[in-house]
Each structure stands twice: as structure tokens, then as C-alpha cells.
Amino acid sequence: MSNLNFSPRKYLEQILTTRGLTSADGRVLYQYQLSVGEFKEIENILKKSFPFQNLNRIGDEWARLFTLYAAEWFRREYTAKWTWDPILTALNIVDLPVNTRNEVVIKGLRFWKRPIIKYSKANNYLGSIFKEGGFPARLLKEDGNRYISIFQKVTSLYLNNKYDIDELRAEIQQELKTLPQAFEHDETLSLVIDIVKLIIEKVEKYGLNVQQDPITILDQESRSWRKEFPLPIDEDQTIVDDFLRHLFKSTTEEISKHHQLRQAFKCTHSLSEDFRELFSTVYLPEELSFTLKENTELLRTRGHLVIKEGLNNKSHFLCIAYLSLQGSQQVIAEINRGFSKDIRRQSCNETLYLCLEVDGVVLSYKELEDSSLDFETLPVAFEIQDKPKYIAQGALKTKASEVLLSLPAGAKFIHTESEDSPQYIGQFLAFDLYKISGQQRILTQDGDQIFIKCGHSQVEFEQLLFRTNNISALQTSPSLAFTGKPVLKTFGTHTLFCGKEPIESIPLHRLLGEQMLTLKNRQGESLLKKRVIVLPKHxxxxxxxxxxxxxxxxxxxxxxxxxxxxxxxxxxxxxxxxxxxxxxxxxxxxxxxxxxxxxxxxxxxxxxxxxxFPARGFKLINEQKEVTSKDLVIHDLLNTELQVYSYDRAAKLNFDIVLKTKKNQGYDVPFYRKKIKVKQGISSINLYELVEDVKGVLALDDDLDSFVECTVSYHHSEKKWNIRHYAHQLNWGKNIKAYYNDKASLSFKPQAMSLVQPQVTSLDLIEKKEWVEQAFQLPELDMSLAPYLLIPVKDSTLFRAKLIPEFNYPEDTEIDELTEATRNFGQNKLSIKQFIRTVNYENNEVFWEHVKALLHNYEHLPLNTFEVLKGLAANYDQLAISVFKLDLSLDLLRRFETELSVLWYLIPVSSWQNAINQLIQYWQKILMDDGTYGRAKAENILKRLKNFTPLLAESFHTFYLSNQRSFGPEFNFHFLNDWIFEGNFIGGLENSEYQRMLQRNHSATEDQAWPTALSQNKWAYFDCMQKLPFSCQLASQWNKDVVYLPFCLAYMNVKHHSKLQLSAYDILQLKQIIAFDEQWFNQIFSSIVKYLILEAK
CATH class of the missing domain: 2.60.40 (Immunoglobulin-like)
Structure with a gap:
């Protein structure tokens, strides 16, 4: 080209230079925030320079500028169809062959260091470009209000932890039908989620409220806040600002409602759309207080919160809680950011109890009010909507003009005073559902009348709340039983009746046994009914x-x-x-x-x-049946309880979990030991508690066919079970050229997933019916995406994943470094780990998209299925970056801990510092601000993780965010001064913290098998005790691993960046020692880390 005025290369350099860059840095393209002038200039340059291009091989600079322009076009100009035509028309391009256009996109995105999105068999070139562009702002000009409702609904779903693309699509499918074609694609929906996250972030950070103008507040707080949004910030700014203003205000209201809900301990109920199931949504606040039973010790900083339908039924796991003791009997359970979860009800008439479990044993519980829905006895009302939402049961008045009502057994409508008669809609279980309006009167089976009124000025209903001091813990039918007469929580306006008489006037001996109680008001109208058991006072x-x-x-x-x-x-x-x-x-x-x-x-x-039944020893119970099989899979533990019979005294159970592999079945092997105390009598232990332990031992071996032998011993009883990842696998049949399984009773759904492009939709195998067994043939596979893994579909029968052999990689194709490392893994087992060591926060978007896809799309598989995740877990710097770049959930971090042998104490302080600094610098470069936004983003993540590991505790936050080396009032040197600097022997004084720790754990150490079994002093890093800037000696040697370890790990973390040669088995042993008394360990470890940081000033 002779005319430099329309040189793509020179204008490309100018765009980068004006943003302080010499090359692309991997940011999404909309974050370059082209001005309208730059957009028009690029359009002009591309138009003028296109005639000079070779249609068979477009120039690299033209391709780079074209991808930037096309992405910006989507943000500024898109209105309707999902097609290239209007972009090419704007550039006066009549003929651009498809292959050439695809090559242009590949070249362009490669320069910008951005990934290509793929379909199952092909690249999604248009989607890749449009996703880079941001939200199509022209749609807001035409009808912004139509999109407000979509964003409001997505905001509500997101706040309730529903941000999976498929889940969102299902929830808003009706609204999507009225929107342009772009909204049919995941790329656009993911942009909606990105905007919602930014809106929520701003509302929470700046405390925006409906009385203030959010745009004015944000302009005062940050000059660059608009640059964070995938919307144009120069042209038609008023329209964009108005749109954002609406979003900020509606989100403020939604967050306010959400926070109120999060402060409450409550539940709501709803029917499924087909009326077949009832779901209860349990809401937990950020903190809950539990009262421990007498003679109960708390030695763990983590517990499980579970839900039980009736105290004697099985547990449904809810979440992890972080525990701290206040006083001798009060435990504060901290729940990250509050919590909600849907529970599918199996016994609707049972009360829900929130139970605190530690080591699988219930320590305390709380009752959820209004959680028992008595369909058998009472009419139950629901709002009429897609998923009918519970209003109340019994007599009620509601503002709704019509409601959905279930009729109890044997009841009927009488004297209908509404113009519309009740309309039969369907059934829930055996109960008829009617749509009703106006006022309805219901005659129950025992002759009581209950009134339902729709269209009332306000909602009025009652709850039947009893005092709990005389509720019996016995398992009865019905389940609510009292020793003595039932007593209401409140006195005054309502009275309990049994038949025609108030129970106050009935002698206790006439009330004994099963009774129907009715709550009546002063007018004698029946409000609620409940079938209960009345027992003698003793x-x-x-x-x-x-x-x-x-x-x-x-x-x-x-x-x-x-x-x-x-x-x-x-x-x-x-x-x-x-x-x-x-x-x-x-x-x-x-x-x-x-x-x-x-x-x-x-x-x-x-x-x-x-x-x-008072058996001896113990039994495994699953679904009210004894488990007799000796072979289990991990999933079986989720629904299984160990029932222990200990009549003479309280006792200890030993759980020994031993790894069995093809190599080591004949000699001593890695093990994990857990001891659980049980009370005198009959105890139930929820084996969900063992899931992480079993996964941790299985993670010691790369072979997915390995299993653990779990031995439970108690007194002279002992039982063994083998526990595996998978119970099944598909075998390759050479003759039929297909995968098969000989268990015809099971239903398998296998897929082929690409190991180099996990974001590509996996391909279903083709089921062949002509054989006796289930058999599946491979579809045609795109070898550019090889190698492939055979995996089960989520929510189908699980089987062992395995590599699909015999790949013919295409030649003469340019591949990225991660693909090359993956394909070389067979010859070089370190290829993936070596590549990951080179990865940073920016410039590696292909890798981070790969990791995100593995964690999101294949969460039903063990993490150690994937070499990339194993390599990430082994590289501390990159693992710390992933936590902040991908904002990994606590559940995922715990899975890294158990399934990939990650010990978070080993992640060096320097790695956390590096990850946080890279995050801050990344956003500082993009927004060209002083780092305020990046620090706020890092601070939000730190707050969420403050209880996860001592190194991210709140007292470290100012150190990471501002490099302030003072640790605030929470840190004092009292411990170090008294027990280290004064020279007192560790463990030597009866009143020392060390000795108290050993006394607290006396029952666990009385036989000196624990932790002496681990006291082999084989870790070379114990030498660091000689290098500490203070001296410490032990009065006794037998417990030295327990006492030395927090000092050693703190020193190695700060001074040597945890560069230890530790096997997965070593890490498992360290975890056991830490678990010996985690609260004590964290105190020492955290204090020494802070001391060493301060010493290095």
C-alpha cells in the first residue's frame, strides 16, 4: 500500500499507544473502549484498504483491526439478526469467502490474545466476535424498558446463587422469546450476567439507595466507572446512563430484599410446575448461634449444617459453617454471605430442623417455623404462578384475587359465596388442587368449617406455635408428641380445642394418645388443626x-x-x-x-x-435399610448413616481409611485415621463427614481405579468396606467397535469431551440397540480437538472416565501452547505442569477459559480426572491467581483441598500477594485509575475467603491490599512474649497453652497411638526450628510433630515460599496433625507468619 493514511498497521499501533500499551494484553475487546471517532476511523481504514488485500490470504494487520471493529460494531450497531451481513455491508465488502473470513477471525483474536468459542464440531466465529463486543447498546435506544425486566430477573436469580447459563435460560425462557436473535446465544447471556455482577458490586461498594441518583454518586466516587461496563461511553451517553440508572435503582431494591432475607432464619415453600413435588427453600443468615448439649466439646473450626425432616430422619447437607466458641456452651456458626438452598420434600408434614454436625454427630439443632405443611388435615394455599408459592395453611385472608388451594382428605367446599365456583386444576400427591376466588367455606372430615377469603385488604393467617419445653424427643406417629398438655407460645385471642372442649378443661388422662387439636378464635371459627400425640408427664x-x-x-x-x-x-x-x-x-x-x-x-x-432395635456394635443404614454390600462408591456416603450401639458407656470409634492400588495391595500403604466420640446409648453418625477424608486418600494415587478400604472398629467389633470413585465402567468391544456395559438394568449416557477445548459441547455417543448389552459407538470426531475423554453425562449413571485411544492429529496446523502440552503429556508427564508455571493473570485467556470450562461443565467428575487441574494445584502462584481471577467458590476450593491434595497453609504469603497485585494492576491498566477498583475487587474476594485459611484472615487484608505491615488490634504479641520470648519450654508448664491443648485432647492421645503414629520426624524442614529468630525447646518428644508443625510451616511459607518436596501422602499426614486441634494450630501458625512478616520490614 502506498497511502499510509489508511494503513491498518499504523492505526493499530496508535490505538495501543494511546492506551499505554506496546502489544495486546489479553483483555476482552470492549475494554479497549473505542471512541466513536476511533470506531469510524477504523471503518474508513478497513474500507479503503480492503481492495488491496489478497482474498485468499488477508493481511495480519487488516485481520487484527477487523476483529476489533466487528466486536465494536456489535456493541454500537447490532439490532436484530445473528449474521455477518450488516458488518460486511458497512465495510462495502461484497465477497469475502467463508474460509477467508474464518481465518481473519482466527488471526485477529490470536493477536488480541482472546479465545475462539467452539461449537461441538466447529468454531463459533461470529459468537466469538460478538462476545468480545459487549452488550448491544442500540437495543437500549429502541426499547430499553424491555431489557430492564430481563436484567431485574437475572439479578434476583444471581443473588440466589443461580448464575449457571443453562439454569438462567430455563428461568427466563418466556422473556427471551420476545428478544432479538442474539439472546438465543450463551455469549449474550454471559454479558448480561457480567453487567448484573458489576451493578451489584457498585451498589454494595458505594451503598447506593433509591433516594439518591446513582449516576451522580458514582461520578463523584470514580471517574472511570463507566469503562468497566460493556457499553459505549461516548455516543448516546444519556440513553446508556438512563438504562444504568434504572438498573442501579431496581438492583438496590432487590439487594435490600435479599439482605433482609439473608438476615432471617426461615424457609419458604413452592410446588413444581407439574404439581408433582414440593420444595422448601431454606434461608440462613450470615451467623447463627447454637447451644451445645452438656458434656459436648468443640475441637473443630468447621462443621456441617444439615436439614432433617423430623429429628429422626436422615440429613440433607446444606453447607459448611465456620465455628467459634462463646462461653462454654454457645457456638457461633458463620455462614459465608448467608445461604439459601432448595430441599425436595419427602415428608411434607414433618417439621424441618437445622442441625449442626461435627464429625457426623449432631451437636445442636434449631426448628424452622412453619415448615410442616399438613396437607392431610388442612387446606393449603399457594400463589398462582409458574411454580406456585406457599401462602399459608388453614383459615386465611389474602390480597390475591385468586389462589391455588389443596383440599385435605375427606373435605369439601360448602355454601360458595363467590361468583366463580372452585375450579379443579390437578393433584399434588393424593390431594386435589383448586383455583378459588372470593370467599370459600370448607367442611373438614371431622365437621369443622374453615374460611378462605381472597381479595382481602391485607394478608391474615395464623401459625400453630407450641412451647417447646414439653415436646417429646421420642419417634412417634404422628411425629409431634408432648409430655403433658400442649401449651401455645402465645396466650389471649385463640384457644386449643380437642373435639368440642378447650383442652384446658379436659383432664390429662382423657387426652392421652393420638388427638386432633383445633385452634379457634373468640368467635369459635376454626383456624388450624393438628394431629398430635399426648403422653403422660413422665x-x-x-x-x-x-x-x-x-x-x-x-x-x-x-x-x-x-x-x-x-x-x-x-x-x-x-x-x-x-x-x-x-x-x-x-x-x-x-x-x-x-x-x-x-x-x-x-x-x-x-x-x-x-x-x-438394640443391636450390638454398629450398622450402616441407607433409606431405612441396612447396607449389606461391602463395596460402596463415594456417592453412597451422602445418604448413609452409621448407627452405633454403645449401652455401657460413651465410646470412641476408629475410622481407618487405607489406600488400595494395583501396586500396593500387599504391604503397608497410606492411611488416614479419624476418631469420633459417641454417647452412651444409640447414636447416628452421618457418613457425609467421611466424604472429604475418602476423597483425600483417593487423591494420593492418579489411578481412578484405586479404592480405599475403610475399617470401622469399636470395642471388639470391626467391619470393612471398599469405597471407590466409580461402581461402573464402559469397556471397549473390538468386534462390535463400540463401548458396552453388561448391566442391562443401568442406563448409561456417555459423551466424548475434548481435552484441549473443554468449552466445546461434548458429543453424545450413538446407542446401538441390536446387541444384548447397552453399546455405544463413537460419532465422527474432529481430530483438531483431540485427544478426547469418554465421560458420563451429568445426572446420569456415573462410570469411570477413560481416554479414547488412536488419535490422528491434523498436520500443518498452528496450535496453542496448552494444546501442545496436553498432546505431549503421554511422552512428558511434566509438560502440562511446566506450561502452567509460565501463566500469569493476563495474556493467558485461552488457559483461564480452559480451566473455567473444566470446573463449570464437568463438576460431576473428580477434579483429578484432569491433568490441567492437577498441574494448577501443584503450582502455588498460579493456584493463588486462579482464586482471584476466577473468583472460585468455597465449595470448589474445598474440592481442591480434598481431591487434589492441596494444603492451603502451604500457599506462600508471597503467592497471595502476587495474585492480588496482579489483579489490581490488571484493572489499573484497563481503567487507567489509581487502582481503587482493583483493590475493591480483591477486598470483596478476601472478605468471602476470610475464614477459609488463616493466611486470608481479616487481619491480613491491609497487608495484601496496601502492604501495611501492622496487623491491628486482633494481633498481639502476648502469646509469643509469654511462651516463646520468655524462654518457657513448650509443653513444659502445666498451665501453658501447649499443655492445655494436650489436656483438651487427652481422650484422643491416651493410648499414645495418636498422634505418635505420625511422629517419625522424617520431614527435613523440621531443621528450620534451628533457624527461627527465637529458640524453643520441648519438654517431651512424643508429641513433637503436633507442637513443631505450625512453627515449621509458618517459617517455610514466609522464608522459603513453601518450596518443599512433599508427596500427597506427606500432605495427608500434615492434614491429620492440623486436624488434631485446628483452632490451636491456626493461632500459632498465624502468629508466627505475622511475626516473620514484621521481622522482614
Missing amino acids: FEVNVRAGAVLNQAILDIESDAEIQIEVLNLHSSLVYEKTGISYKCQVECAVVPLALNLKITFKFGGECIVTVP
Whole structure:
């Protein structure tokens, strides 16, 4: 070209230079924030220079400028269809062959260091460009209000932890039908999520409220805030500002509602769209207080919060809680950012209990009010919407003009006073659902009348709330039982009736047994009904093992005369009465899990009480059945409880988890030991507690066919189970040229996923029906995406992932470094790890998109399925960067800990510093500000992770964000002064912190098998004790690993950046020692790290 005025190369250099760059830095293209003048100038240059291009091979500079222009065109000009035509028309390009255009996009995005999005068999060139451009602002000019509603709904979903693209699409599919074609594609929806995240971030950071103009506030706080949004900031700024103003205000209201919800401990209920299921959404605040039972110790800083439908039913895991002790019996459970989760109800009439579990044992619980929905007895009302939302049960008044109402068994509508008669809609379980309006009167099976009024001026309904001091812990049917008369929490306006009489006037002996109670107002109108069990004021049932296995001894005390009958088949009962005591002997032909006792009272009342059969030792229970199989998979542990029978005294259970591989089955192998205390009597231990431990041991070996042998020992009883990642695998049949499994009863759904482009949609295998077994043939595979992995579809029958062999890689194709490292892995096992060491926060978007896709699309597979994730876990700098760049969830970080043998104590302070600095510098470069935005972004992530590892605790935040080497009032040198600098021997003084720690854990160390079993002093880094800037000695040697370790890890972390040659087994041993007393360990470790940082000033 002779005319330099329209040189793509020179204008490209100018664009970079004006932004302080010499080359592209990997940012998404809209963040270059082209002005309207630059956009028009690029258009002009591309037009004028195109005739000089070779259509078979477009010049590199033209391609680079074209991709930047096309992305900006989408942001500024897009209005309707998903096509290249209007872009090419704007540049006066009539003929650009498809292959040439694709090559232009590849060249251009490669220069800008941006990834190509792929379909399952091809690159998505147009989607790749449009995603780079940001949100199409011209749509806002035409009808901004139409998009406000979409953003509002996405905001609400996002705040409720629903930000998966597929999940969002399902929730807003009706709204999407009215929008332009771009909204059918994931690229545009992901931009919507990005904008929503930015809006939420601004509202929370600057405390925006509906009374203020958010645009004015943001202009005062930050000159560059608009640059963060994928919207043009020069042309039609008023339209964009108005759109954002609406979004800020609606988001402020949504966040306010969300925060109110997050401060509450409550639940809501809704029916599924097809009325087949009821879901309860449990909301937890950021903190909850639990009262511990007597003689309960808290030795862990982490616990599990679980939900039980009735205290005697199985647990549904909710989340991890971080625990701290206040006083002797009060535990504060901290929940990250509050929490909500949907629970599919299996027993709607049971009350929900939030239970705090540590080591699988329930330490305390809280009842969720209004969580028992009594469809059998009461009408239950729901709002009419896609997923009908629960309003109330029993008599009620509602503002809604019409509601959905379930009718209890045997009830009917009478004297309809509405113009519209109740309209039958369908069924939930066995209960008819009606759409009703106006005022309706319902006659219940026992003759009570209940009124429902729609279109009332306000919502009015009652809850049946009892005092809890006399609620019985016995398992009864129905489940709500009282010792003595039930008493309401509130007195005054309402009265409890049994039949026609208030229960206050009925003698207790006439109330004993199963009763229907009715809550009535002063006008005698029935408001609520509840079927309950009334027991004598003193009523206890204790069980003991008999002389033989099928015999049980029951000790029952009742201050009302009773008769006892065992309802189990083929069982016999004899008992003798002494005063109020009944000593019963039960024999069963077949030993059951539980005994069902029918208790009949002297004046005719009766009830059913269920007690566990007092077996010896322990049993695994799953879905109310004993587990007899010796082979389990990890998933089985989620729904399994260990029932322990310890009648003589409280006891300890030992869990030994031993790794078994093809190589080491014949000799000593890595193990993990856990001890759990159980109370005297019958205890249940939720085996969800063992999932992380089992995964941690399995992670010691790369072979996905490895398994662990779990041995549970108690007194003289011992049982063993083998636990694997997978129970099944698909085999390759050479003759049929297909994968098959010989278990016809199982349904498999295999796919082929690309290991070099995991963001590409995986391909379904083709099922062949002509063979007896299930068989699956491979579809045609694009070898440019090889190698491939055979994997199960999410939510299908799981099987072991395996590499699909025999790839023919295409020749003469340019590939990125990660693809090359992946393909070389077979010859060089370090190729992927070596590549990852070179990765930084910016300039490596292809790698980060790869990691994001693995974590998001294949979360149902073990993390150690993927070499890239294993390589990331082994590189501390890059792992720390991933935490901040990808804003990884706490659940994912815990999975890294258990499945990839990550010990977060080993991530050096310098790695966290580096990751945070890179984040700040990245945004500083893009926004050209003073780093305020990047620091705020880092601070938000730090706040979320403050309880995850001591190195990210709140007292470290100013050090990371501002390099301030003072650790505030939370850190004092009292501990170091008293127990280190004064020269007192560690462990030597009876009142020292070390000695108190050993006393606290005496029951775990009394046999000196724990932690002495790990005290081999084989870690070379114990030599660092000699290099500490203070001296410390031990009074005794047997527990030295426990006492030395926090000092050693702190020193190695700060001074040597954790450059240790540790195997996965070493790390597992370290985890066990830390778990010995995690609170104590964290205190020492954190103090020494801070001291060493201060010493280095």
C-alpha cells in the first residue's frame, strides 16, 4: 500500500499507544473502549484498504483491526439478526469467502490474545466476535424498558446463587422469546450476567439507595466507572446512563430484599410446575448461634449444617459453617454471605430442623417455623404462578384475587359465596388442587368449617406455635408428641380445642394418645388443626441389648397406666410392671432395624412409638435399610448413616481409611485415621463427614481405579468396606467397535469431551440397540480437538472416565501452547505442569477459559480426572491467581483441598500477594485509575475467603491490599512474649497453652497411638526450628510433630515460599496433625507468619 493514511498497521499501533500499551494484553475487546471517532476511523481504514488485500490470504494487520471493529460494531450497531451481513455491508465488502473470513477471525483474536468459542464440531466465529463486543447498546435506544425486566430477573436469580447459563435460560425462557436473535446465544447471556455482577458490586461498594441518583454518586466516587461496563461511553451517553440508572435503582431494591432475607432464619415453600413435588427453600443468615448439649466439646473450626425432616430422619447437607466458641456452651456458626438452598420434600408434614454436625454427630439443632405443611388435615394455599408459592395453611385472608388451594382428605367446599365456583386444576400427591376466588367455606372430615377469603385488604393467617419445653424427643406417629398438655407460645385471642372442649378443661388422662387439636378464635371459627400425640408427664423408653442377638430389653417408665404391644411381625413380648416401671423383653424371629410399639392408655387413648432395635456394635443404614454390600462408591456416603450401639458407656470409634492400588495391595500403604466420640446409648453418625477424608486418600494415587478400604472398629467389633470413585465402567468391544456395559438394568449416557477445548459441547455417543448389552459407538470426531475423554453425562449413571485411544492429529496446523502440552503429556508427564508455571493473570485467556470450562461443565467428575487441574494445584502462584481471577467458590476450593491434595497453609504469603497485585494492576491498566477498583475487587474476594485459611484472615487484608505491615488490634504479641520470648519450654508448664491443648485432647492421645503414629520426624524442614529468630525447646518428644508443625510451616511459607518436596501422602499426614486441634494450630501458625512478616520490614 502506498497511502499510509489508511494503513491498518499504523492505526493499530496508535490505538495501543494511546492506551499505554506496546502489544495486546489479553483483555476482552470492549475494554479497549473505542471512541466513536476511533470506531469510524477504523471503518474508513478497513474500507479503503480492503481492495488491496489478497482474498485468499488477508493481511495480519487488516485481520487484527477487523476483529476489533466487528466486536465494536456489535456493541454500537447490532439490532436484530445473528449474521455477518450488516458488518460486511458497512465495510462495502461484497465477497469475502467463508474460509477467508474464518481465518481473519482466527488471526485477529490470536493477536488480541482472546479465545475462539467452539461449537461441538466447529468454531463459533461470529459468537466469538460478538462476545468480545459487549452488550448491544442500540437495543437500549429502541426499547430499553424491555431489557430492564430481563436484567431485574437475572439479578434476583444471581443473588440466589443461580448464575449457571443453562439454569438462567430455563428461568427466563418466556422473556427471551420476545428478544432479538442474539439472546438465543450463551455469549449474550454471559454479558448480561457480567453487567448484573458489576451493578451489584457498585451498589454494595458505594451503598447506593433509591433516594439518591446513582449516576451522580458514582461520578463523584470514580471517574472511570463507566469503562468497566460493556457499553459505549461516548455516543448516546444519556440513553446508556438512563438504562444504568434504572438498573442501579431496581438492583438496590432487590439487594435490600435479599439482605433482609439473608438476615432471617426461615424457609419458604413452592410446588413444581407439574404439581408433582414440593420444595422448601431454606434461608440462613450470615451467623447463627447454637447451644451445645452438656458434656459436648468443640475441637473443630468447621462443621456441617444439615436439614432433617423430623429429628429422626436422615440429613440433607446444606453447607459448611465456620465455628467459634462463646462461653462454654454457645457456638457461633458463620455462614459465608448467608445461604439459601432448595430441599425436595419427602415428608411434607414433618417439621424441618437445622442441625449442626461435627464429625457426623449432631451437636445442636434449631426448628424452622412453619415448615410442616399438613396437607392431610388442612387446606393449603399457594400463589398462582409458574411454580406456585406457599401462602399459608388453614383459615386465611389474602390480597390475591385468586389462589391455588389443596383440599385435605375427606373435605369439601360448602355454601360458595363467590361468583366463580372452585375450579379443579390437578393433584399434588393424593390431594386435589383448586383455583378459588372470593370467599370459600370448607367442611373438614371431622365437621369443622374453615374460611378462605381472597381479595382481602391485607394478608391474615395464623401459625400453630407450641412451647417447646414439653415436646417429646421420642419417634412417634404422628411425629409431634408432648409430655403433658400442649401449651401455645402465645396466650389471649385463640384457644386449643380437642373435639368440642378447650383442652384446658379436659383432664390429662382423657387426652392421652393420638388427638386432633383445633385452634379457634373468640368467635369459635376454626383456624388450624393438628394431629398430635399426648403422653403422660413422665414417659421414658430406654433400650438395651438382650442376652442373644434377636432379643431386646425395654425399660419403660410411665406415670399413667399403660398396655404395651409390639407390632413387628413374628415377634413376642413379655413384661412385668413395678410401680411406674415396665421391664419388657422382646424377641424377634428376624432382627429388625426398629421396634414399633403400640401403647394403650387406661382410658382408651393409644399411640405408636418407634425405637431402634438394640443391636450390638454398629450398622450402616441407607433409606431405612441396612447396607449389606461391602463395596460402596463415594456417592453412597451422602445418604448413609452409621448407627452405633454403645449401652455401657460413651465410646470412641476408629475410622481407618487405607489406600488400595494395583501396586500396593500387599504391604503397608497410606492411611488416614479419624476418631469420633459417641454417647452412651444409640447414636447416628452421618457418613457425609467421611466424604472429604475418602476423597483425600483417593487423591494420593492418579489411578481412578484405586479404592480405599475403610475399617470401622469399636470395642471388639470391626467391619470393612471398599469405597471407590466409580461402581461402573464402559469397556471397549473390538468386534462390535463400540463401548458396552453388561448391566442391562443401568442406563448409561456417555459423551466424548475434548481435552484441549473443554468449552466445546461434548458429543453424545450413538446407542446401538441390536446387541444384548447397552453399546455405544463413537460419532465422527474432529481430530483438531483431540485427544478426547469418554465421560458420563451429568445426572446420569456415573462410570469411570477413560481416554479414547488412536488419535490422528491434523498436520500443518498452528496450535496453542496448552494444546501442545496436553498432546505431549503421554511422552512428558511434566509438560502440562511446566506450561502452567509460565501463566500469569493476563495474556493467558485461552488457559483461564480452559480451566473455567473444566470446573463449570464437568463438576460431576473428580477434579483429578484432569491433568490441567492437577498441574494448577501443584503450582502455588498460579493456584493463588486462579482464586482471584476466577473468583472460585468455597465449595470448589474445598474440592481442591480434598481431591487434589492441596494444603492451603502451604500457599506462600508471597503467592497471595502476587495474585492480588496482579489483579489490581490488571484493572489499573484497563481503567487507567489509581487502582481503587482493583483493590475493591480483591477486598470483596478476601472478605468471602476470610475464614477459609488463616493466611486470608481479616487481619491480613491491609497487608495484601496496601502492604501495611501492622496487623491491628486482633494481633498481639502476648502469646509469643509469654511462651516463646520468655524462654518457657513448650509443653513444659502445666498451665501453658501447649499443655492445655494436650489436656483438651487427652481422650484422643491416651493410648499414645495418636498422634505418635505420625511422629517419625522424617520431614527435613523440621531443621528450620534451628533457624527461627527465637529458640524453643520441648519438654517431651512424643508429641513433637503436633507442637513443631505450625512453627515449621509458618517459617517455610514466609522464608522459603513453601518450596518443599512433599508427596500427597506427606500432605495427608500434615492434614491429620492440623486436624488434631485446628483452632490451636491456626493461632500459632498465624502468629508466627505475622511475626516473620514484621521481622522482614
